[in-house]
Amino acid sequence: MIKFSNVKKVYKDKIIALEEVNFDITPGEFCFIVGPSGAGKSTIVRLLVRQEMPTQGEILFESIDITKIPRKLISLYRQQLGIVFQDIKLLPSKTVEENINFALEIINTPKEEVNELTKYLLETVKLDNKGDLFPDALSGGEKQRAAIARALANDPKVLIADEPTGNLDPTTANEILDVLQAINNAGTTVMVVTHDKYIVDKMQTRVIHMDGGKIVSDAQGGYDISSLPGNDSTAKPKANDKKSEVTETDDDLKKLKKLMKND
């Protein structure tokens, strides 16, 4: 589903943020990207959402080389992704429900489906009794879950969350993790960038450990196991057939692939 091949990213002033980065995420996987500050984690996300271009290498999303997507098709590409950034805020003047409605309206969801879909999304993140509240009335964990619901509005193939449990206590972090796990169990690929050792240890799933712009290990397990030397390239994605069969039938993705061929 997502493949980084020999990706290098050099920012201005010759800062090397990524070097020789190779990984492959299969449909339905749950994967953490961990590592110290400055390791290159956010750069991976920025490249994946086409906010930045790699200096070298290839990045595939469902066989599309995203570095070749023309500017006018980038928004169509981004509609395939669900993105939860730490700094993306809900609209403060709208209730939680209105925030989700708005996200659905932006992508031209038929009017008669909006309310039902919003209800479904709020149930998914266990906020069905908080739809009438304004974001300011929500706790940190609830805000984050509302942001996840909004990111799911376009039924993304992959959910990318950057520090979804940053600054939250373990109980609240657990709630977020439960929601992410449920979303993954329903078939969505989930990629989580985190410093949170607790959630990584709890999940015991694939962990890509970055340091100094390089992948230092890629393994199944907890935060520390993944950082042990010699643990490189041992990740074996869990067998998962959940969503793979529907990916090729998706209309928007087909449209993007077709438009790329014509461009």
Ligand code: ADP
């Ligand atoms: P992380 O998310 O792991 O903290 P980043 O991907 O943000 O790491 O950063 C990797 C390296 O690239 C760091 O040295 C950082 O200072 C540098 N960097 C990140 N963004 C920029 C930018 N826009 N311009 C110049 N250097 C950057």
